[in-house]
Amino acid sequence: MIVGNCVNLVTMAISRMSGALICFARRRPSAHHDDSGFHFQMIEGPSHHVHTRQPCLLPPPPSQTLCRVSHDTNSFTIRLFERGAACVGLDFLAHPFWDKYIEFEERMEGADRIFTILGRIILIPMHQYARYFEKYRQWAQSRPLTAIAPPGTLTQLQMDLENEGAGYKAGRNQAEVERELRARIDNYHLEIFRRTQTETTKRWTYESEIKRPYFHVTELDESQLTNWRKYLDFEESEGDFTRTQFLYERCLVTCAQHDEFWLRYARWMLAQPGKEEEVRNIYQRASCIFVPIALPTTRLQYAYFEEMSGRVDVAKDIHEAILINLPGHVETIVSLANVSRRHSGLESAVAVYQSHIESQTIDASAKAALVAEWAKLLWKVKGAPEEARQLFQKYQHWYLESAAFWTNYLRFEIEQPAAAGSEQTQYDRIRRVVDDILTKSVLPEAIVQELITTYMKYLLERGTKDAAKEYMNLDREINGPGSVQKLPKAQADQGKPLLPVNGQPAPIRYA
16 A cells, blocks of 8 residues: 655645535535425536536525525535645645645635735745745735834934935835835845755755655665754754644655654653653554554654653553453563553553463463563562572573573572572582473573573673682583583574684584
8 A cells, every 4th residue: 555645645635635625515405395395596606616507406595695605615615725724734745735725816816815825835945935936026026014024123224225225215205115125125035045956955865765655565765864863863853843843744654654753753842841742642652543553662652751641541441452352462561561560550560461371362372471570579579589589490490492591580589699608508509400401491502501601701701719620511512522411402403603702713513
């Protein structure tokens, strides 16, 4: 599915909606029943409302009603155009939209509004800025002085004229003074043109690199993503909130499935004062519509935002919604447990872990990681390392194939603080885990090698006087040739390369 350029879509939608509304207002069916049956009559309206006369199923309305319908329809169309201007008016290629808006006002013979619209356009850095400026200058020649310059600017120019002896005090008549004022106002307009030209040139580098300004399900090239990052960096550095927000919205048309840009947009908006509701809107659009559920980071950030806003129940609901589609997503379960701990206490967090570990819909690898996180909670938050150790020992026979479980178990024992006189006890506990890894676990050879390397580092840094001997024996058993290795054959995984150890190349396998 391809969605076309937003400017063209908005322009087309406004044109069709306004036309349909005009026709609807003038073709409303009505039937008047009398003794002779139903009667249908035809009315004709101004050609600039309906380009082709068509039969209308209603009696001729009074002229006041016809004028009111016309006026209401025009007002509605103008509101549509203004909504369109808010959506796409700042786009670098927004000229089709502005052309359609001006065309509508020309049909309505709204000279004042046309000039006002042109005055808005000449301030916008866009592709065809020069064309609109020339049209603006032409219109300015026939407009009153009060309409072609802001009141403050006009007053200042009049004062400058008098101070320079070129005004009424110098004996000049009204026509001469007005001609001089118009020349100076034209210079004022030229200065606006130069500023717009400069701003357009600044953005041309980024705009010229945008190869796909519409949404498509296929991935964007990295060069396109890089260009959007740089463009956003530039617009943020300019400090214009409206233009920066507009560029983010443009970017997200193209990059709607990239959570990177949604997260960036939300973080930028959160840094703006008083924009909490806008931040919520960004997260909701990303979470509910655009970002795939397989990428839950944006939804988790949304949950933290709601928690920050005091809506803890909403934050929990967001977590639960993720887990409906990704029941074994460890990061989300851990996050939910931590939300529960922060607001309901440690036991509430433990209950989250228990319920998911006992669930029949979660696979063993996810459960193993959750046990490790549960143990970490008992150890680091509750301050009960013995309870954490018992938890590891209770579940270790269930998760013999889990690298996450054994990695966390070994790290837990190694990171326990040593107390005077307890070095041997700590060593025995660590060594027991290492023995279980070597003799009981069913891990790939590369993982075993990595874990034993961690233990060997512990021996060198915190071991006793016999540590060097044990280190050398393990080095031989783990990294030696096949004839001297003592890795269990069941752990060998010929499909995965061995990791370098101590800066040395991975050992060569022997058949």
